[in-house]
Amino acid sequence: MWHTGLGRPSKRLRAVVLNSEGRTSGQLAEILQAPRSKVSQWLQRYQSDGIDGLLEGYRSGRPSELSEKQQQQLGDILDSGPVAYGLDSGIWTSPMIAWVIETGFGVQYHPGHVRKLLRGWGFSVQRPRRVLARADAAAQDRWHRRIYPALKKKPARDTGHSCSPTKPASGKTRLSTPPGAASGARRKSPEPENVRT
Numbered sequence: 001m002w003h004t005g006l007g008r009p010s011k012r013l014r015a016v017v018l019n020s021e022g023r024t025s026g027q028l029a030e031i032l033q034a035p036r037s038k039v040s041q042w043l044q045r046y047q048s049d050g051i052d053g054l055l056e057g058y059r060s061g062r063p064s065e066l067s068e069k070q071q072q073q074l075g076d077i078l079d080s081g082p083v084a085y086g087l088d089s090g091i092w093t094s095p096m097i098a099w100v101i102e103t104g105f106g107v108q109y110h111p112g113h114v115r116k117l118l119r120g121w122g123f124s125v126q127r128p129r130r131v132l133a134r135a136d137a138a139a140q141d142r143w144h145r146r147i148y149p150a151l152k153k154k155p156a157r158d159t160g161h162s163c164s165p166t167k168p169a170s171g172k173t174r175l176s177t178p179p180g181a182a183s184g185a186r187r188k189s190p191e192p193e194n195v196r197t
Contacts, residue, residue, distance in 0.1 A: 012042040012054040019043055070105050071121055077104070078123065 015028050025043065029036040045053035066074065074097075082089050082096060089096065094111035097118070102108045109117065115125070 009054050012046075013051075015039055015042050016046045016054070066101065066105055066107055070107075074101065074105070075121070075123075078118075 011032055011034065015032055015034075018028055018031065019025070023031070025036055025039045028034075028039045032039065042054060077085055077100060078092060078097070082092055085100065087096060094114045098109050098111045098114045101114070
């Protein structure tokens with residue numbers, strides 16, 4: 001059976017009427033067959049927003065989205081940079097942008113959600129690149145093109161010997177000394193016993 005939700009506002013209004021007659025939220029929950037927390041929530045919404053607060057889909061507070069015009073204005077602000085907006089930092093961060101949106105447009109977003117919105121509006125994350133003021137550009141280029149890649153190259157093929165004297169690298173690795181043999185000292189061979197018959 002489909003429920004259209006038409007009965008819920010009347011249930012909420014009934015809670016308000018019964019409450020005005022002196023019933024407690026516990027009594028209302030029992031009468032209306034609703035959780036006590038919901039009944040309390042309905043009464044609070046009625047106190048803060050009146051009858052509108054009891055309607056389906058009613059949401060009080062700030063608008064949930066920026067309009068096209070506001071998005072364009074925000075884009076202009078972001079393009080001009082945080083210093084031009086009067087902030088100390090030279091790079092935008094998500095919390096800063098969330099603050100700009102809230103103070104400038106009256107819309108509140110979580111900083112994590114700001115990143116998603118900006119990506120959807122065509123902005124991309126920019127990582128600051130640090131440049132040393134007195135660095136030799138030719139030496140840096142040589143480092144990035146030759147020295148660093150040589151350091152990253154894979155080591156020579158495994159020879160099969162482990163560098164650990166106590167445990168081989170894997171089950172397939174040959175042992176460097178036979179099992180039971182001491183690595184540094186020679187073992188004496190047992191003397192043959194003279195057996196007389």
